[in-house]
Amino acid sequence: MKTINLISPTNDDSIKLAEVSKIIFKSKKSTVLTGAGISCNAGIPDFRSSDGLYNMVKAKHPKSVVRGQDLFDISLFRDEVSLSVFCTFMEALYVSTKEAKPTETHKFIKTLKEKNKLLRCYTQNIDGLERSCDLNMGIQEGHLVVKNENGVQVQQSSITSAGQFTKSWKELDVVQLHGNLHQLSCTHCLTSYAWTQEYQSLLSQGLNPECKSCHEKYLERLYSGKRMTGNIGLLRPSIVLYGENHPQAEYLARGLNHDLKSRPDLLLIMGTSLKVDGVKKLVRSLSTSIHSKGGKIIFVNKTPLSSSSWNGIIDYQVLSDCDEFVKSVKREIPDLFLTQEQLDSKKLLTPAKKAVNKSNTSDSAFTPPTTPTKVKVKSEIKSEQTIGMDLIYQIKKEAETYKRMNLSIPTPELTPASSFDEETFKPALRQVSKSQLNRKIKVKKESKEDVKDEKLLKRVSPTPTNEEIPMKKCKV
Structure with a gap:
C-alpha cells in the first residue's frame, strides 16, 4: 500500500499523486464509498473525531449517555431518557443538514456521473447532501415495500422480476447504506413520513410523534369491536442504528451483486475510517472484483489506516482532507472537470495552435528569421x-x-543674351x-x-x- 501525504507533501508524494490522478482519469466504471468526512466542510460534524458527534453528545448529556455511540444503538429505545436525548439530537442534526451546502467532494461525484464514469456511490452518510447535486439517491418505496392481504409489510425486492429490479437499481446514483435523516418512519409498520413543523416541534422537545397509520387502524378495530392487536408505532428518523437490520437488506444485497457483475475498475474510499463491519465486507468484496480486472483501490482520509489489516486490499492511501484531494486532482487533470462545451471549444483551438507552431518551426528551420518590418522595407x-x-x-x-x-x-539671329x-x-x-x-x-x-x-x-x-x-x- 503506497502512502501519499498531502498535508506536508514531498516530491515523491507529487509523483504518486500524478499516478492516482491518471488512474481516476482512465477509469470507466468507478465506485465510490463515502463517510462523514466528506461533509465536515459543509458544517456537519463527523462521528469519531475529537469534535465529532459522539463526543458532542457525551459533553451535552454526561449523565444520560455513557458513550456517544450508545445514542446510535437500537438499545436506546429501552430507556426513555436516552430516547428523549436521541430525538432532541436528531432534530438539531436535521436542521443543520437543511442549511448545509454540498462540498467539493459531492460535486466531484456529480462530475464522475456527468463523465459517465460513475457506476455507483455507496454512502454511510444520512445528511442527503448528494441530492443537492441532482444525484438520484434513495430507493423508491414502490420497489421496496408493499402490503399483503393481512396488512403485513413484505419486501418488494423478493417478488419483483429481474428486469424490474435491474431497471430500478440502475436509476440509483447513490445508495444510502445507513438510511436517510430527511424521512421519518414508524417503528411498527415502517410507513414513511416527511418532516413537518408538528413533527419537528415534538422531536425538538424529546417526544416521538405517533404513527397516524397505526392510530387509524387502532381506532378502526376499536369501533368495529374487534380484538386489539399490536401497538401504535412511534415516528423516528429513517436511519439504521447499531444492532438493527437494514429494512432493505435483501434489495441492497441484490444490488451489490449486480454491481460486482458489472466489473468496476476503481473504488474511491473517501472520508471514512472503515470501522463498521458491514462496510469492511463491502470494501473487501469490491476489492476482489476490481483487482481481478486490474483496477485500483484508493483510500482518502485525514487519519491513516492500519497497514497490516489492509495491505493487498488498498493500493493507495492518501492522507488529506477530501476537498483538498479533489482540488489536487483538478490541478493534475483539469479536463476531467470541464463541461462538454468547454472540451469542444478546446478541441477546435488545439489544431489551430499546432498548425501555427508547425509553420513557425518549418520557417525557422529552412529560412532566416524575418520580421514584418523587414519585408515592408524590401517592398519599398x-x-x-x-x-x-x-x-x-x-x-x-x-x-x-x-x-x-x-x-x-533654324539658327536664330545673333541677339544679346538678355533678349534671348x-x-x-x-x-x-x-x-x-x-x-x-x-x-x-x-x-x-x-x-x-x-x-x-x-x-x-x-x-x-x-x-x-x-x-x-x-x-x-x-x-x-
Missing part, C-alpha cells in the same frame, strides 16, 4: 527601384528628342533639375543591377536651361 525598395528605372527611361527619351530638335531648329527668347525651346524641353532627380530616385546598392542603374544616372546629363545654351555665331 523594390517600388523605388521601379520608379527610378522609369525616370531613367524617360530622361533617355527626352535627351534623344532634344538632340533631334537641336539639329532641326525662352519660349522657342519650352515645348520641347522639360526641366528636371539634378536635385529633384536625386530626391525621387533612391536606389539601394545591394545588387549589380542597382549599381548599373546608378552609373547610368551619372552619364545622363540634366536638361540644360536657357542660360546654359551656347550662342552660335551666324553668318550674314
Whole structure:
C-alpha cells in the first residue's frame, strides 16, 4: 500500500499523486464509498473525531449517555431518557443538514456521473447532501415495500422480476447504506413520513410523534369491536442504528451483486475510517472484483489506516482532507472537470495552435528569421527601384528628342543674351533639375543591377536651361 501525504507533501508524494490522478482519469466504471468526512466542510460534524458527534453528545448529556455511540444503538429505545436525548439530537442534526451546502467532494461525484464514469456511490452518510447535486439517491418505496392481504409489510425486492429490479437499481446514483435523516418512519409498520413543523416541534422537545397509520387502524378495530392487536408505532428518523437490520437488506444485497457483475475498475474510499463491519465486507468484496480486472483501490482520509489489516486490499492511501484531494486532482487533470462545451471549444483551438507552431518551426528551420518590418522595407525598395528605372527611361527619351530638335531648329539671329527668347525651346524641353532627380530616385546598392542603374544616372546629363545654351555665331 503506497502512502501519499498531502498535508506536508514531498516530491515523491507529487509523483504518486500524478499516478492516482491518471488512474481516476482512465477509469470507466468507478465506485465510490463515502463517510462523514466528506461533509465536515459543509458544517456537519463527523462521528469519531475529537469534535465529532459522539463526543458532542457525551459533553451535552454526561449523565444520560455513557458513550456517544450508545445514542446510535437500537438499545436506546429501552430507556426513555436516552430516547428523549436521541430525538432532541436528531432534530438539531436535521436542521443543520437543511442549511448545509454540498462540498467539493459531492460535486466531484456529480462530475464522475456527468463523465459517465460513475457506476455507483455507496454512502454511510444520512445528511442527503448528494441530492443537492441532482444525484438520484434513495430507493423508491414502490420497489421496496408493499402490503399483503393481512396488512403485513413484505419486501418488494423478493417478488419483483429481474428486469424490474435491474431497471430500478440502475436509476440509483447513490445508495444510502445507513438510511436517510430527511424521512421519518414508524417503528411498527415502517410507513414513511416527511418532516413537518408538528413533527419537528415534538422531536425538538424529546417526544416521538405517533404513527397516524397505526392510530387509524387502532381506532378502526376499536369501533368495529374487534380484538386489539399490536401497538401504535412511534415516528423516528429513517436511519439504521447499531444492532438493527437494514429494512432493505435483501434489495441492497441484490444490488451489490449486480454491481460486482458489472466489473468496476476503481473504488474511491473517501472520508471514512472503515470501522463498521458491514462496510469492511463491502470494501473487501469490491476489492476482489476490481483487482481481478486490474483496477485500483484508493483510500482518502485525514487519519491513516492500519497497514497490516489492509495491505493487498488498498493500493493507495492518501492522507488529506477530501476537498483538498479533489482540488489536487483538478490541478493534475483539469479536463476531467470541464463541461462538454468547454472540451469542444478546446478541441477546435488545439489544431489551430499546432498548425501555427508547425509553420513557425518549418520557417525557422529552412529560412532566416524575418520580421514584418523587414519585408515592408524590401517592398519599398523594390517600388523605388521601379520608379527610378522609369525616370531613367524617360530622361533617355527626352535627351534623344532634344538632340533631334537641336539639329532641326533654324539658327536664330545673333541677339544679346538678355533678349534671348525662352519660349522657342519650352515645348520641347522639360526641366528636371539634378536635385529633384536625386530626391525621387533612391536606389539601394545591394545588387549589380542597382549599381548599373546608378552609373547610368551619372552619364545622363540634366536638361540644360536657357542660360546654359551656347550662342552660335551666324553668318550674314
